[in-house]
Amino acid sequence: MILRGIAASDGIGIGKVVRVQEQNLDYSAVKYGGKEAEKDRLQAAITQFNEKTTDMAEHIRTQVGEKESEILTGQIMMLSDPFMQSQMGEAIDAGQCAEAAVDQVCTMYAEMFAGVDDELMRQRATDVRDIRSRMLAILLGVTGVDVSRLPAGSVLVARDLTPSMTVGLDKEHVAAILTEVGGRTSHSAILARALELPAVLSVPNAMEQLKDGEQVIVDGGEGVALVGPDQSTLAQYQTKQEEFLRRKALLAVYRDKETVDAEGNRYALYANIGSTADAAAAAGSGAEGVGLFRTEFLFMDRVDMPTEAEQYEAYLAVSRTMAGKEVIIRTLDVGGDKAVDYLGMAPEENPFLGHRAIRYCLDNPDLYKVQLRALLRAGAEEKNIKIMLPLVTSLEEIRGAKALLETCKRELEAEGLPYHKDIPLGIMVETPAAALIADLLARECDFFSIGTNDLTQYTMAVDRGNAQVENLYTTFHPAVLRSIRNVITAAKEAGIQVGMCGEAAADPRLIPLLMTWGLDEFSVSASAVLATRAQIHHWHTAQASQVTQKAMGLSTAAEVEEYLKSAVQ
Ligand code: PEP
């Protein structure tokens, strides 16, 4: 059987299917089994919760750290509280099943804690919500796959690969990824490329079509998965896999080279990262800096907000790893397809057009200030950190962030804490509004970075993760290309640095255009650094400019793409 989807991350993976189910915690069909039976079920679930949580806490203590592990041991203590347990018992006496008793009591505590104006109490609210969902999963017998302990050679199959799932992912044991949703620039695709794992996304009904343990070959470059291959197919793909790895090894000669074109003109080549660990990988891959640190990943897969101290440590670690090199850190870009449960963001009809990113942060200054203070402080040592705002559409947003930054500086000054007084502030240009007023925005910020993933999505009015409209999602559309050109020109005229951190920066077919327009900095996933450097190396100014002129004279995305395919090797 051959399954087809979107080629999202190159490479060949051969292994066995492990399906990762989403948890359904709906207990409306559970029948009340009487006081005794429900109380027994409740006690058995509490015992199981305690055992599992102790085990998880121990694992996290050795893998992550003492503090993170204490969050879990704290949950065991909360659930052991006799008063809380007696309230659950009373709910059962009143005719509720164990699931409803847990749900009611935990929700009541969560609301109570959330209403108190104290950071510690609010954290407790998140803990109780976590207890609630894990207890319900135990009672309902809903089991999830532990992605941090997978058997070697696992091909992960899921409806979607969420960022929180990948945080604890045991990458060494994953051969490839298959999902039912997501496009080339969806976060699942970006994560797969960052992890250098072959991935095919938007495979219809993958969860139903595949069985656990089945052998499958995933060709992330072609966008196909071959289920139950015969010996000759297997041998053919093993050869293809070796060839892929050989080509990758050949690029190693570019690791210590400068990023210059054929005439010696220099470009900055940075990496996109999502964690402090990625920073080391980026440095090892030959990146000359970090062009985008997606800080939202620090906020995911945990039960509460990272504190100022935690954020400070993370930013400082990246800054030190990259000492002497620029580190562009993007402030919290939540919402859209990046959910963070404990922030309690309300569900929206159109999350990509909703209360997200800079909009959410400016409306929650207390939360935003924690991040800004951490960034200012972390910038004091190496002075290589730059702050970048996501999803900007207006000057007011830049001014709003600047005002908050000034407040934070005053606070830090009064507290006698060292910080970087002149920390540069730039923006992502990733909305049509920002692209159209790039000249106005350039006057009030220090740099631009073009986010083509969102710029394409919003310019084309096409959801970047929806497979049904995938063919309409294209950066080759003249509207998107003109927009990019406009942004680079505006930055050049204002004399500010302009980079690109969207996936298009690593597309060989677009590189000559970006070079011609004068892009200063390319920021790509760590796995694409060397290939991008190799591409830049082979262009002469005149050749690149000729290709650009020809491409910009064409009228449709298909024409542009076809032409660039033939013109760029
Ligand atoms: C972009 O939109 O191009 C970008 C780099 O940001 P993200 O993919 O995180 O939305």
Ligand code: MG
């Ligand atoms: Mg974006």
